[in-house]
Structure formats: structure tokens, C-alpha cells
Amino acid sequence: KAGVTQTPRYLIKTRGQQVTLSCSPISGHRSVSWYQQTPGQGLQFLFEYFSETQRNKGNFPGRFSGRQFSNSRSEMNVSTLELGDSALYLCASSLVSLSSYEQYFGPGTRLTVT
Amino acid sequence: AQKITQTQPGMFVQEKEAVTLDCTYDTSDPSYGLFWYKQPSSGEMIFLIYQGSYDQQNATEGRYSLNFQKARKSANLVISASQLGDSAMYFCAMRDESTGGFKTIFGAGTRLFVKA
Numbered sequence: 001k002a003g004v005t006q007t008p009r010y011l012i013k014t015r016g017q018q019v020t021l022s023c024s025p026i027s028g029h030r031s032v033s034w035y036q037q038t039p040g041q042g043l044q045f046l047f048e049y050f051s052e053t054q055r056n057k058g059n060f061p062g063r064f065s066g067r068q069f070s071n072s073r074s075e076m077n078v079s080t081l082e083l084g085d086s087a088l089y090l091c092a093s094s095l096v097s098l099s100s101y102e103q104y105f106g107p108g109t110r111l112t113v114t
Numbered sequence: 115a116q117k118i119t120q121t122q123p124g125m126f127v128q129e130k131e132a133v134t135l136d137c138t139y140d141t142s143d144p145s146y147g148l149f150w151y152k153q154p155s156s157g158e159m160i161f162l163i164y165q166g167s168y169d170q171q172n173a174t175e176g177r178y179s180l181n182f183q184k185a186r187k188s189a190n191l192v193i194s195a196s197q198l199g200d201s202a203m204y205f206c207a208m209r210d211e212s213t214g215g216f217k218t219i220f221g222a223g224t225r226l227f228v229k230a
Contacts, residue, residue: 031215031216033216033217033218035220042220042221042222042223043205043207043220043223044220045217045218045219048215048216048217050215055214055215056215056216056217058217088157090159092159092216094216101147101149101164101166101209101211102161102164103161103216103218104161105151105158105159105160105161106158107156107157107158108157108158110157
């Protein structure tokens with residue numbers, strides 16, 4: 001079974017631009033979560049999507065948004081990029097069931113804002 | 115508010131010895147899950163072990179065991195027989211399981227160095 005895939009793996013953008021990152025979950029997984037990892041703030045939860053609806057949200061400004069498609073693929077968008085948005089963005093997918101608890105992470109997209 | 119604390123920024127262990135990575139948590143939710151993840155230098159997050167708040171026994175997964183002390187709000191990871199490949203960043207994490215969803219908060223991490 002293929003794992004979680006994220007594209008692109010690396011990205012360089014300029015301050016003020018916007019960026020879209022993509023995440024394809026493991027087949028059958030309907031929950032997709034996004035995390036930002038930086039040396040200063042560590043791993044922080046951005047949001048979670050389940051069945052095309054945002055189910056949970058972290059404490060990030062409105063410049064960070066996401067969506068999920070009917071095939072469970074998810075995208076996150078960051079508008080008006082700031083230098084502080086440079087980070088590793090991790091996507092995780094989960095099988096939603098009474099006994100499931102594990103999140104499977106993708107390799108991440110490393111975003112550099114210059 | 116939920117909080118995860120990992121007080122050891124770095125740890126050294128001799129190959130083949132056991133090591134304990136500390137984790138304390140704070141939550142007022144009655145139902146929660148505790149996790150440990152490994153992040154090698156390549157960046158991917160690897161799930162190691164899970165402990166539910168209502169689980170009576172400590173979780174074990176191969177060389178990994180979770181020392182769960184609910185009254186102390188601690189969830190330490192024990193790695194037995196350390197291997198060179200265990201050198202990585204280790205994160206303790208917690209998820210509120212009373213509201214549904216997979217919102218997870220992470221500790222700052224502990225970097226483990228295994229010496230030959």
C-alpha cells in the first residue's frame with residue numbers, strides 16, 4: 001500500500017507570494033491533518049480535514065487555509081508569505097474508525113521564503 | 115489547555131543499553147491518547163507507540179515500551195537494547211480523544227545519540 005505523498009518536496013518562494021501544497025493520503029484514509037515544523041516553534045497543528053470538512057483547527061492566522069477533495073486528497077494554501085512561514089510542512093492521514101489512533105505522516109514539503 | 119513537556123533536549127546512550135526519554139503532559143480531558151514518534155534526519159515522522167488514557171497496562175511495541183503513570187501525568191518512552199539506527203529526534207505527543215478528530219500537540223522533542 002502506498003504511503004502518504006506530498007508534493008512538491010521542496011519549494012522556494014518570495015515574501016508576499018502565495019503557495020499551495022498538496023497531500024495524497026493512504027488509500028482509504030479519510031482524515032488528513034497538516035502540521036508546521038520550525039526550529040523555533042517545533043511541531044504545530046494547522047488543521048484537520050475529514051470528509052471534505054475542516055474538523056479541527058490550530059492557532060494560525062487566516063493566511064493559512066486548506067481544503068479536501070472528494071478523493072480525500074488535501075491541499076493547504078498560504079497567502080502573502082512571510083519569512084517566518086519557512087518551515088517543513090507535514091501532512092498526516094488517518095483511518096477513521098473506533099479502534100484507529102495512528103497517524104501516518106508524509107515526507108513533508110520544505111518551504112523556504114526569501 | 116493541553117501541554118506536552120519534554121525536558122531533555124539531548125540524550126546520549128551506549129549501543130545495546132536501555133534509555134528512557136521523559137515526557138510529562140497536562141490536560142483536563144478525561145479521554146486522551148499519548149504517542150511517541152521518531153524523526154530521523156531525513157524528516158519523516160515514524161509512529162512508535164500509543165497509550166490510551168484508559169489503558170490499564172503499559173503499551174509495548176518491540177524494543178519500545180511506554181511507562182505510563184497517570185497520576186503523575188507522565189508517559190516516558192523506554193528503548194531497550196539501543197541500536198545506532200535509533201539516533202534521531204523523538205517526540206512525545208497527545209491527542210484529545212473526547213471530541214473526535216486527530217488534532218495532536220507535540221512536545222519540543224529529545225534528540226537521542228547512540229554511541230558505538
